Amino acid sequence: MKTVSAVELDVVDRKMLRTLQEDGRISNVDLARAVNLSESACLRRLRAMEAAGVISRYTAIINERAVGLPISVFVTVTLSSQSESALTAFETAIATVPEVVECHLMTGGSDYLLRLVVRDVDDLERVHSKELTRIPGVTRVSSSVSMRTVVKRGALPV
Secondary structure: OOOOOOOOOOHHHHHHHHHHHHOOOOOHHHHHHHHOOOHHHHHHHHHHHHHOOOOOOOOOOOOOHHHOOOEEEEEEEEEOOOOHHHHHHHHHHHOOOOOEEEEEEOOOOOOEEEEEEEOOHHHHHHHHHHOHHHOOOEEEEEEEEOOOOOOOOOOOOO
């Protein structure tokens, strides 16, 4: 993932972002109306935020249960080495595991925190034994199954 520096956003930019987070498919006409800009000024600001990396992409938010992936699992991974080559090798390998929907390099007792989505416990066992523990350099994998999602926001507080 590309690193982006913080960008100065004014009140209108922030309103545009909040509106887009509510409806990423909103037309430029409706977005301009919502933030009280001309269509051309709105499009210019939108393109500038895209170019600056403020808006990195547009996507649909899929209901995990509806597509048969009802279980979220949080997994901590410890590597045998924290060298740059070991981290890069792990990150390259983990990026190929489709069940991994998030991967974070961490401070503290473990090197990585992953969030997986799986169909069931058998699916989790398959990912654990056939994917995670087979990545070179992995020395410890610890999993916690989410019983219920309490807060999950797709929108940032901009």
